Amino acid sequence: MEQKLATRRSFLSLAALVPIAAYTLTACGSSGPGDTSAGGASIWSLSGQPDEGIRQATVDTFNEANSDSRIKITYFQNDAYKTKIKTAIGAGQAPTIIYGWGGGTLRTYAEAGQVDDLTSWFEENPDVKDRLLDSTFGAATIDGKIYAIPTQTVTPIIFYYNKELFDQAGAEPPATWDDLMSLTKTFNDMGVAPLSLGGQSRWTSMMWLEYLYDRVGGPEVFTAIYNGEPDAWSNPAAIQATTMIQDLVKANGFIKGFTSITADSNADQALLYTNKAAMMLHGGWTYGGMKNDGAGFVEDGKLGWVNFPTVEGGTGDPANTVGNPAGYQSISSKASESEKEAAKKYFKDGLLTDTEIDAYIETGSVPIVKDIEDKLAQSDDSEFLTFQYELTKNAPNFQQSWDQALSPTAAEALLSNIDQLFLLSITPEEFADNMNATLGT
Known part of the structure; x- marks a missing residue:
């Protein structure tokens, strides 16, 4: 993987x-x-x-x-x-x-x-x-x-949204987790999937946890995991984050059948630019794919992007980012x-x-x-490139993708358990227990 x-x-x-x-x-x-x-x-x-x-x-x-x-x-x-x-x-x-x-x-x-x-x-x-x-x-x-x-x-992980669908809904991109949960109902009522997700690939689901662990508990939560501290996956912030993910799944936040959609085929990107989904959390590299395949979706100004929403009461800095x-x-x-x-x-x-x-x-x-702001400004894609650059430059903490930060053994266990978490086949506590068993491997 x-x-x-x-x-x-x-x-x-x-x-x-x-x-x-x-x-x-x-x-x-x-x-x-x-x-x-x-x-x-x-x-x-x-x-x-x-x-x-x-x-x-x-x-x-x-x-x-x-x-x-x-x-x-x-x-x-x-x-x-x-x-x-x-x-x-x-x-x-x-x-x-x-x-x-x-x-x-x-x-x-x-x-x-x-x-x-x-x-x-x-x-x-x-x-x-x-x-x-x-x-x-x-x-x-x-x-x-x-x-x-x-x-x-x-290449940080970026929260994308379809401006055309948001205009139809009279909505703004989510600034908070509560906003996101509210938008889930808004778009479901419109007959549009709130979120695209290539869940069969598993690592796309991981991006959600990377951000939520940080937003809820700050970078210290994953640092303890990375350092192999006992029961680090059971941190209360981690349990809260995985619970929030399951709340989003239960609210039909992700497109129906997301577990059979692959990221490698760019099918998740296509759902966004064909107006079948309103939002998508994905890597900066997908901008190019959507520009190449989206039949004017990017050039016509229909693609929007923001940083990941904040979480009320969370201790993580909202400027933190994750990715590569x-x-x-x-x-x-x-x-x-x-x-x-x-x-x-x-x-x-x-x-x-x-x-x-x-x-x-x-x-x-x-x-x-x-100090490459001027160079980026001269690009045809200056707005997006500058956003990525500023997001990275100003991030107090840039969390490397977990499956690369962890050992290969722990990373594979992580992806398997994330899959079960999103399928609602294990509880947040069971997820934590399963992952605690990998600490130090």
Whole structure:
């Protein structure tokens, strides 16, 4: 499941709308993870456009300027990469630079001593850290130490709504949970599904819990879970959040048959832009899909978006967000000193250059660097991109998607239990008990 999610969350942006001919690929590869006999460092990266083209152009530019610190890059499809990188790391044959998603997997690497602690390097190079969005470092930090550099783009989870249906209802987008529950009745009475949900995919349902746990109890609730504290899933705020979800299900908040709808087919997006559903909680990457497939839905100004509603009495900051803070690159502890130095030079001078930033924005993505408001404003999709950027930049806490933050074992148990929770086949207390059993796994 994690493999499928990462693919969609990383690459389903506005890429389908923008030609990528400008990013000409050159032949690349290496005879092995440590094949840097000519100097420099190795990296494995993910195939798939537009990111592959942008990454290759960045590496080519860096190599032209640094003949003694060249980066040798090899591409793999997402699923193949995750299998191969785990095997290589376990065998002590990882590439110099290890690409990942931070969170739970990075924690396992750090605790096993397989990646370098970069904290002191960031302290020695404050300009590198200072130019990146502060909220992207959480998923790179383990026990107060930084083990990866955030890279690429950010995709928070966004509350979308159909402006046309809201106009027909004479309604405003929900600012509070009570507003949302009231709108559930409003749209059901109109014969329109209040909320679209690709529930068969399970991770789309997870987004609701991520926000509610935060809105009700603040980031401390999931932090305790992430740290494996006993009975953390039984926190009263967590029980309240799961109860609220079941209240929404019982009120027919989600479209009928949501458990048979898949996110991978974009069927949930289609329900929003064909006026069959009024609202949808989903990743920033779905904007591009709706623009591409929605027959003018986005261009005609029918798509609206807001941050997730607040919860009365909740202690979480309403400015907090959840989703994918960034991609992440670490340095293998098994690499030679010369390879590590080349990797650090690449981190400092090669990543998120002005050219790379412009390329990401051109494909409709939001790079994770500060002070790009003017660049975003020049995009055809400036309103949406600026919203994503400000949401991320101003978030006191950016919670990484739970199935990436947790260990693979705990993540699969989470998705299974979320499915049962939304089906009303287990109670909030049973959900908590089942998940408490996974703490520390």
